Amino acid sequence: MASPLASPHDTPDPDFADLLAQRPHLRAHVLDGLVMDDVPLVNIAREAGTPTWVYSAATLRRRHAALRDALREAGLAASIHFAAKANDSLAVLRVLGDEGAGADVVSEGELRAARAAGIPASRIVFSGVGKSAREIALALEEGILQINAESAEEVERIAEVAAATGREAPVTLRINPDVDARTHAKISTGLAENKFGIAYGDAAALYARMASLPGIRPTGLAVHIGSQITEGMAAYRAAYARVADLARALLARGLPIERLDCGGGLGIPYRDEIAPTPAALAGAIRATLGPLGLPVMLEPGRWIAGPAGVLLASVVLQKRGQNRRFVVLDAAMNDLVRPAMYEAWHGILPLAPDALHAPLAPADVVGPVCETGDTFARGRALPDLPPGALVAFLDAGAYGATMSSTYNARPLAAEVLVDGHRWAVTRPRQSHEALLANQVVPDWLGAAA
Numbered sequence: 001m002a003s004p005l006a007s008p009h010d011t012p013d014p015d016f017a018d019l020l021a022q023r024p025h026l027r028a029h030v031l032d033g034l035v036m037d038d039v040p041l042v043n044i045a046r047e048a049g050t051p052t053w054v055y056s057a058a059t060l061r062r063r064h065a066a067l068r069d070a071l072r073e074a075g076l077a078a079s080i081h082f083a084a085k086a087n088d089s090l091a092v093l094r095v096l097g098d099e100g101a102g103a104d105v106v107s108e109g110e111l112r113a114a115r116a117a118g119i120p121a122s123r124i125v126f127s128g129v130g131k132s133a134r135e136i137a138l139a140l141e142e143g144i145l146q147i148n149a150e151s152a153e154e155v156e157r158i159a160e161v162a163a164a165t166g167r168e169a170p171v172t173l174r175i176n177p178d179v180d181a182r183t184h185a186k187i188s189t190g191l192a193e194n195k196f197g198i199a200y201g202d203a204a205a206l207y208a209r210m211a212s213l214p215g216i217r218p219t220g221l222a223v224h225i226g227s228q229i230t231e232g233m234a235a236y237r238a239a240y241a242r243v244a245d246l247a248r249a250l251l252a253r254g255l256p257i258e259r260l261d262c263g264g265g266l267g268i269p270y271r272d273e274i275a276p277t278p279a280a281l282a283g284a285i286r287a288t289l290g291p292l293g294l295p296v297m298l299e300p301g302r303w304i305a306g307p308a309g310v311l312l313a314s315v316v317l318q319k320r321g322q323n324r325r326f327v328v329l330d331a332a333m334n335d336l337v338r339p340a341m342y343e344a345w346h347g348i349l350p351l352a353p354d355a356l357h358a359p360l361a362p363a364d365v366v367g368p369v370c371e372t373g374d375t376f377a378r379g380r381a382l383p384d385l386p387p388g389a390l391v392a393f394l395d396a397g398a399y400g401a402t403m404s405s406t407y408n409a410r411p412l413a414a415e416v417l418v419d420g421h422r423w424a425v426t427r428p429r430q431s432h433e434a435l436l437a438n439q440v441v442p443d444w445l446g447a448a449a
């Protein structure tokens with residue numbers, strides 16, 4: 001199936017200059033190779049080793065501000081809740097929290113991360129189809145802004161936990177608008193066949209039921225139709241229009257609505273996709289939900305963090321196959337899984353300055369994991385990359401580190417934050433000792449043979 005995430009093999013790869021031109025925080029410096037903000041990435045690779053994720057604080061701030069300003073310029077009272085699933089680094093969450101962002105969390109772990117980074121509970125939304133009673137209790141104890149409920153069963157569970165803990169639960173209903181966002185099948189969420197949200201036809205009755213439950217304060221409606229949406233605003237408009245119709249009907253019945261949650265999903269150009277702008281998104285919200293005059297919320301993840309991060313990797317060796325060149329890196333699908341999981345395309349830039357001007361030839365870029373799917377790119381135009389050469393995967397700031405695993409007993413990579421001329425390791429590389437720690441071989445297995 002063609003999708004915005006898949007690589008259309010009939011279009012030529014953009015060249016390195018094109019890739020850099022769209023990423024103002026990255027530039028090629030004649031002496032130092034690739035520079036993020038004011039820091040040469042080779043310095044980070046040398047000192048922190050590879051594979052390492054590197055995030056630009058300036059880019060996080062700039063992109064958060066661009067969204068905030070677009071919403072403001074559209075005349076909307078809006079709040080931004082960064083989707084922590086895209087990047088749960090405490091340093092990243094702190095940068096965004098300091099800018100005034102809230103968080104959208106989907107687990108106890110993300111809730112704890114957002115709070116540990118200093119994001120006030122009053123700016124946190126709890127989403128997700130399967131919140132445990134324990135997670136709901138923690139959310140209420142923390143005093144979070146709202147819980148987005150995704151089923152009638154969950155509403156009852158929230159009411160029970162609220163009653164048991166003597167707290168009032170602010171609950172927003174996530175609607176499934178049955179709208180096709182035309183994104184990759186694995187990340188579409190707004191179709192009736194998807195597991196997310198409450199069927200549109202059931203939502204009004206459930207909202208009324210919420211209002212009758214003592215422990216629940218109904219706070220509004222939410223919608224999120226998918227991620228990496230690049231095909232214009234039509235799907236957004238259709239989804240928001242359905243929310244607007246439902247909100248009007250609920251208000252007409254005298255039911256309270258405090259705010260409307262527009263979800264996330266705004267796509268970014270990984271390769272040459274034309275992604276909608278924040279202004280276009282703000283315009284779609286204004287045209288559909290604006291007339292209701294209620295505050296709106298946005299839950300962007302990828303749009304803010306994706307372009308703010310790179311994954312640095314080193315070449316282990318170049319293997320000349322019978323008719324292919326394989327560049328084997330020290331990063332693998334356990335680090336960046338998006339290419340293996342969604343056939344996603346990420347720009348790969350060699351870090352040496354002369355590499356940007358060297359002759360290019362096709363290469364398959366792979367990791368050392370024992371899976372054929374551990375392939376980052378096929379037939380990518382790259383210069384000769386001898387052992388030790390460094391490369392950067394672009395647009396790896398969202399759904400990069402958060403989706404990594406220790407498959408093949410590979411420790412989790414380090415994370416670094418760059419801010420102007422300063423940089424720091426914000427999550428040290430996991431040690432092999434830590435990887436083995438806390439495991440138990442039961443005594444009854446006896447001594448090793």
Ligand SMILES: Cc1ncc(COP(=O)(O)O)c(C=O)c1O
Pocket residue numbers: 083086104127128189224226227228263264265266299300301302303398
């Ligand atoms: C409910 C919800 N909100 C927000 C997001 C963030 O999406 P994105 O990173 O595409 O903005 C997601 C992920 O798709 C989500 O499921």
Ligand SMILES: N[C@@H](CCCC[NH3+])C(=O)O
Pocket residue numbers: 085187227228338342398399403
């Ligand atoms: N993890 C996906 C997107 C899913 C978004 C979360 N609902 C990606 O890398 O593109």
